[in-house]
Amino acid sequence: MxxxxxxxxxxxxxxxxxxxxxxxxxxxxxxxxxxxxxxxxxxxxxxxxxxxxxxxxxxxxxxxxxxxxxxxxxxxxxxxxxxxxxxxxxxxxxxxxxxxxxxxxxxxxxxxxxxxxxxxxxxxxxxxxxxxxxxxxxxxxxxxxxxxxxxxxxxxxxxxxxxxxxxxxxxxxxxxxxxxxxxxxxxxxxxxxxxxxxxxxxxxxxxxxxxxxxxxxxxxxxxxxxxxxxxxxxxxxxxxxxxxxxxxxxxxxxxxxxxxxxxxxxxxxxxxxxxxxxxxxxxxxxxxxxxxxxxxxxxxxxxxxxxxxxxxxxxxxxxxxxxxxxxxxxxxxxxVWPESSAPFAVGLINLRAGDAACDEACESLYARLTDAGIEVLYDDRDERAGVKFAEMELIGLPWQVAVGPRGVAAGTAELKARAGGEAEALPFDTVLARLTGD
RNA sequence: CGGGGUGUGGCGCAGCCAGGUAGCGCAUCUGCUUUGGGAGCAGAGGGUCGCCGGUUCAAAUCCGGCCACCCCGACCA
The missing domain is CATH 3.30.930.10 (Bira Bifunctional Protein; Domain 2)
Structure with missing residues (x-):
């Protein structure tokens, strides 16, 4: 969505x-x-x-x-x-x-x-x-x-x-x-x-x-x-x-x-x-x-x-x-939703909507996660990063994936569990593998 | 059901005591700047002040009635 x-x-x-x-x-x-x-x-x-x-x-x-x-x-x-x-x-x-x-x-x-x-x-x-x-x-x-x-x-x-x-x-x-x-x-x-x-x-x-x-x-x-x-x-x-x-x-x-x-x-x-x-x-x-x-x-x-x-x-x-x-x-x-009752499993945050590289990376992740049967809320709005992070914390989806210009340049996205822990910068494929359990 | 409280723009509130142009912050819209944790500047739109009645030249403000909602207690998935 x-x-x-x-x-x-x-x-x-x-x-x-x-x-x-x-x-x-x-x-x-x-x-x-x-x-x-x-x-x-x-x-x-x-x-x-x-x-x-x-x-x-x-x-x-x-x-x-x-x-x-x-x-x-x-x-x-x-x-x-x-x-x-x-x-x-x-x-x-x-x-x-x-x-x-x-x-x-x-x-x-x-x-x-x-x-x-x-x-x-x-x-x-x-x-x-x-x-x-x-x-x-x-x-x-x-x-x-x-x-x-x-x-x-x-x-x-x-x-x-x-x-x-x-x-x-x-x-x-x-x-x-x-x-x-x-x-x-x-x-x-x-x-x-x-x-x-x-x-x-x-x-x-x-x-x-x-x-x-x-x-x-x-x-x-x-x-x-x-x-x-x-x-x-x-x-x-x-x-x-x-x-x-x-x-x-x-x-x-x-x-x-x-x-x-x-x-x-x-x-x-x-x-x-x-x-x-x-x-x-x-x-x-x-x-x-x-x-x-x-x-x-x-x-x-x-x-x-x-x-x-x-x-x-x-x-x-x-x-x-x-x-x-x-x-x-x-x-x-x-x-902080447990996975069994979460409205979406993953919140995908595009930190720079409108930036071609960020948009493309997000669209790709969004499509691949969705194809894998994972429910994703993709924040594609043209809003500031802080607004998106704050809202994602508020609605509490178990996993957050943040994609920004810095990471995209290095081929990574940041994966963070809502329940705790630090965000980890990981290659896109690794993020996907972690979320799909493969 | 007993006790207490509140109704003012979508949200949070001020104004009411001492009646006289409805106001602030957030949100919304437009433009410019900005862009990795709820941005800045400039401008704009939006309110029968819960409802009905009364007092008054004049009521968000005073008086009466009603309604709604919230909180504390007693009761319940």
Whole structure:
């Protein structure tokens, strides 16, 4: 993509309303624009990041045996009357009335809809287990939206729902999701820690929330320092195996948010404890037959009895992850994208646009990188070097390639990792080889 | 929902107390100079001062009502 044609409205100054780093940087980097309180438009750069994160989530869901569907954003209130949540949910639910005076709502979650789909389609235990997911915009009319995208009213979420014939099956489904979540966050370059959680409005008796570590996170966390050295991706996972030992291993270490942490019962000594801050990015629940009983989602078991299916639901805040990654990875100059969620892999800077030799060298690099399947943002504008460097730091692409008259004369370009380190002057072919991994 | 605050050009702000020509920096446009880390000079464009009403010869400024947004707390992917 040529910067001269790219819709990237960056801001030089900090918007007054943005308090935390991710909000400020997303506005400055031209990723989002606010529409109303807690509701945002996603501009090209932001949407690229959102889509990349979404894709990682999708791949891990598919790998864990889930199937993607898409349910309606607008739901009939009727279904929520059946589950009994229409009254319970309160003002966070955006209620809508259609032209026939039929009460509708903008979905804050989809247990009712998915249960309705299930009960109309599945009759036999032979069709279980089943695990359906969607990635979709949801709406919760938060009392006080804040922190930009981190706590918006409209938010992009992956939610999935498991259906099993019995408790043991449901726990297997739960464990699969537990592992898939650890893998997903690790792939995004985040350290996530599962913590025992309350089930809240969804209900149920088995629940973990996944907290991502970030210095500017909203809640304080206390955990065993061993968490910091764990790598979920190091473990080869077969989702057909019994994952209980894996989950046990992962939940063995101490971890608690500040509202749960109690120094008097904590197994670790005060000075052996890691204290940090974190952001909740995922939450998983096993809630058994709460919805299946209320809504009549039953199947016939091997003995010919009708039994209510055992369910669980699992959420990942996809749009929140954009903010969480920035909170976990930024510096004074701007965002520092991990490769797995970066909007472009490489930022190519022409330090002297209009200079024939620089233009030619850049065009060549741009074409060869693009041909190699690498996504490049090529700053071909007639701007001063400082402007281009500053913007490139702000938007945080993992690799910067700077081409100027000095280097071109010597047949080199400068390669620099956004995450740190000095720029290295390297022959064009070497730069290419480094970036393409050849 | 309780408490606090702010609405003035795209962004950041001053002006309001003591009513009288809407102003500054950044950004934008034009020209010249410049050209390896958010350039310099000269010029230009752009604002129903959140909305409605009131007071007044005169309202960004005073008064009343409404709306929006932000922050702190209690609550959440």
């Amino acid at each position: 040529r910067r001269s044609r790219y819709f990237l409205p960056t801001l030089r100054e900090n918007p007054a309303e943005a308090q935390i780093a991710s909000h400020r940087l997303m506005l400055r980097a031209g990723m989002i624009r606010q529409s109303s309180a807690g509701i945002y438009s996603w501009l090209p750069l932001g949407l690229r990041v959102l889509s990349r994160i979404e894709q990682v989530v999708r791949e891990e869901m598919d790998a864990a045996g889930c199937q993607e569907i898409l349910m309606p954003a607008i739901q009939p209130a009727e279904l929520w009357e059946e589950s009994g949540r229409y009254q319970d949910y309160g003002k966070e639910m955006l209620r809508i009335t259609d032209r026939h005076e039929r009460p509708m709502l903008f979905g804050p979650t989809h247990e009712e809809v998915v249960t309705d789909i299930f009960r109309g389609a599945v009759r036999s235990y032979r069709d279980l287990p089943q695990n359906l997911y969607q990635i979709q915009w949801k709406f919760r009319d938060e009392l006080r939206p804040r922190f930009g995208i981190m706590r918006g009213r409209e938010f992009y979420m992956k939610d999935n729902y498991s259906f099993d014939i019995d408790h043991a099956g449901a726990v297997r489904s739960y464990n699969r999701m537990f592992v898939a979540y650890l893998r997903t966050f690790a792939r995004l370059g985040l350290t996530s820690i599962p913590m025992q959680a309350e089930s809240g409005a969804i209900g149920g008796d088995l629940s973990h929330e996944f907290i991502v570590l970030a210095d500017t996170g909203e809640s304080a966390v206390y955990c065993d320092p061993a968490w910091l050295d764990t790598d979920p991706l190091a473990l080869a996972i077969d989702y057909e195996d019994d994952l209980q030992p894996v989950v046990d291993e992962w939940t063995r270490l101490y971890a608690a948010t500040d509202d749960k942490h109690d120094p008097s019962t904590c197994p670790l000594a005060e000075d052996a404890l890691y204290r940090g801050r974190g952001i909740e990015v995922g939450h998983i629940f096993y809630f058994g037959t709460k919805y299946s009983k209320a809504m009549g989602a039953t199947v016939t078991d091997p003995e010919g009895n009708d039994v209510a299916v055992e369910m669980g639901s699992y959420g990942i805040g996809v749009s929140r992850l954009v903010g969480a990654i920035i909170e976990a990875s930024h510096d004074e100059a701007g965002i």
